[in-house]
Amino acid sequence: MSTYNTSREEIAIVSFVELTPAEASQLDEIETIQTIVSRATDGAGIARDRIGFTVSGSCDMLVGRPFSWIMAMDGAGVSKPIEESHVEMDGAWALYEAWVRLQHGDIDAALIYSFGANAAEDLMQVLALQLDPYYLAPTGINAAEVAALQASAMLAGGATERQFAEVAVRAGLAVSVEAALAEPYTNRPLRASDLPRFSDGAVAMVIARGDYARSVCARPAWIQSMAHIADSHSLGVRDLSKAPSLEKAARLAGVGEKPTDLVEVHAPFGPQEVLAIEALRAAGLHGTAALNPSGGTRAAQSVMVAGLAAIGRAASAIHRGEASRTVGHASSGPALQHNLIAVLEERS
Amino acid sequence: MSEATKPVVKDVTTMAAPVSLKFRARAGKDLSRFLRGMKERRIVGRVCPSCNYVYVPPRGACPTCGCPMGDERVLPETGTITTFCIVNIPFEGQKLKPPYVCASVLLDGADVALFHLVGGCDVNDVRMGMRVRAEWVDEADAELSLETIRYFVPTGEPDRPLAQIREHI
Numbered sequence: 001m002s003t004y005n006t007s008r009e010e011i012a013i014v015s016f017v018e019l020t021p022a023e024a025s026q027l028d029e030i031e032t033i034q035t036i037v038s039r040a041t042d043g044a045g046i047a048r049d050r051i052g053f054t055v056s057g058s059c060d061m062l063v064g065r066p067f068s069w070i071m072a073m074d075g076a077g078v079s080k081p082i083e084e085s086h087v088e089m090d091g092a093w094a095l096y097e098a099w100v101r102l103q104h105g106d107i108d109a110a111l112i113y114s115f116g117a118n119a120a121e122d123l124m125q126v127l128a129l130q131l132d133p134y135y136l137a138p139t140g141i142n143a144a145e146v147a148a149l150q151a152s153a154m155l156a157g158g159a160t161e162r163q164f165a166e167v168a169v170r171a172g173l174a175v176s177v178e179a180a181l182a183e184p185y186t187n188r189p190l191r192a193s194d195l196p197r198f199s200d201g202a203v204a205m206v207i208a209r210g211d212y213a214r215s216v217c218a219r220p221a222w223i224q225s226m227a228h229i230a231d232s233h234s235l236g237v238r239d240l241s242k243a244p245s246l247e248k249a250a251r252l253a254g255v256g257e258k259p260t261d262l263v264e265v266h267a268p269f270g271p272q273e274v275l276a277i278e279a280l281r282a283a284g285l286h287g288t289a290a291l292n293p294s295g296g297t298r299a300a301q302s303v304m305v306a307g308l309a310a311i312g313r314a315a316s317a318i319h320r321g322e323a324s325r326t327v328g329h330a331s332s333g334p335a336l337q338h339n340l341i342a343v344l345e346e347r348s
Numbered sequence: 349m350s351e352a353t354k355p356v357v358k359d360v361t362t363m364a365a366p367v368s369l370k371f372r373a374r375a376g377k378d379l380s381r382f383l384r385g386m387k388e389r390r391i392v393g394r395v396c397p398s399c400n401y402v403y404v405p406p407r408g409a410c411p412t413c414g415c416p417m418g419d420e421r422v423l424p425e426t427g428t429i430t431t432f433c434i435v436n437i438p439f440e441g442q443k444l445k446p447p448y449v450c451a452s453v454l455l456d457g458a459d460v461a462l463f464h465l466v467g468g469c470d471v472n473d474v475r476m477g478m479r480v481r482a483e484w485v486d487e488a489d490a491e492l493s494l495e496t497i498r499y500f501v502p503t504g505e506p507d508r509p510l511a512q513i514r515e516h517i
């Protein structure tokens with residue numbers, strides 16, 4: 001394993017909260033942030049003045065308002081002032097920035113939050129705007145159609161629609177494999193049960209160093225390692241039936257070094273879960289490894305939140321004493337272009 | 349270069365790719381209360397239970413304390429201009445004909461200024477410290493919008509000394 005991807009300081013996820021879609025749908029961005037941040041800090045016995053760094057992940061294109069995250073920051077209590085940053089990405093990359101920041105060893109804890117209130121009428125079309133603006137975006141292809149291209153490439157490479165259906169059942173989006181396979185195609189070879197159910201959502205997390213982590217959390221989820229790798233932005237130069245950046249990130253993070261109890265994968269579309277797990281296995285994933293026991297993020301997919309949610313759920317399993325080594329995955333960009341892996345461990 | 353491999357279009361230097369997206373904004377709990385007040389031609393602020401600041405429009409949280417807002421506070425329609433600018437430049441989507449004045453109006457009893465327009469006087473007469481009051485649209489035209497206040501007009505009262513409003517600028 002590359003030491004670059006390993007925690008130099010002892011750093012752990014000590015608190016993680018998710019807002020339910022029903023709660024999130026009632027609140028504006030400031031109210032949302034206020035609610036989750038207070039639950040993840042005050043609610044977990046973490047003093048605000050111990051937090052030396054705050055970083056958020058969100059996307060202005062979801063609400064159609066420039067710099068919406070600056071307004072939303074009011075909910076975190078910011079005019080002290082605080083040291084703060086933002087990524088226009090899934091909150092998992094905000095976690096990565098906070099983890100790097102904590103390696104400096106001069107602050108105790110960092111707060112990470114992520115929110116996605118989907119105000120867009122056609123989110124699939126909004127997501128397509130992340131495609132390259134010269135060759136792909138002008139074709140009008142939307143996110144579901146990109147995912148269908150990938151699923152087709154997977155089928156050509158030997159995957160089966162039955163595998164996609166099994167993932168849909170695990171996510172609670174179909175009652176049985178047969179029922180899933182009986183659904184009509186929405187974007188061939190995708191069916192409704194392969195698509196995400198978009199919802200509003202928000203999550204907040206606190207990571208902390210060494211003794212402070214131990215003092216606020218009975219079973220900290222220690223971040224053993226974290227790595228993220230991106231494939232080419234252009235769909236045309238990729239083999240969409242594979243997720244090489246995911247496999248490479250998993251290798252860099254040392255996923256295969258020990259047996260894993262639980263994996264939470266962030267696959268916006270069903271077939272991508274099949275692909276992600278294949279890539280993790282190729283990188284050495286072994287052990288009992290329960291796959292997406294939370295049901296994954298697709299049944300209530302909040303864009304920019306789902307990846308951090310997957311990692312947070314992998315941490316929560318350690319907090320609850322249900323697992324001692326877990327892997328969390330987040331993806332970004334079209335067709336699993338960019339992938340982040342976090343390896344979390346319990347330590348005595 | 350053979351006939352077949354010749355580029356069809358030469359010297360492409362620009363490309364138009366229009367994008368159009370539709371959004372439906374959600375006001376949230378606090379702003380919804382404010383907007384319902386507007387429909388009744390009332391200005392509804394809220395008080396931070398921790399630092400007692402009065403916010404108008406109310407926000408989902410106090411940015412200083414990071415806590416949710418407390419009690420509602422109905423504010424008077426009078427206030428003081430803390431700062432302003434004269435808009436002389438035309439731009440797309442503009443609703444008023446330049447020149448006009450945008451101002452921060454500190455309502456009496458509020459701690460945070462409200463951003464609005466100033467009307468009913470020559471733009472060159474507007475000044476910091478000037479006393480103003482809300483000019484409402486007719487009751488039948490009241491909307492769930494800040495535009496239910498057409499603009500603020502001078503009251504003719506003496507100006508407030510700058511020292512009294514400095515911390516709100």
Ligand SMILES: [Zn+2]
Nearest residue numbers: 396399410413
């Ligand atoms: Zn306050």
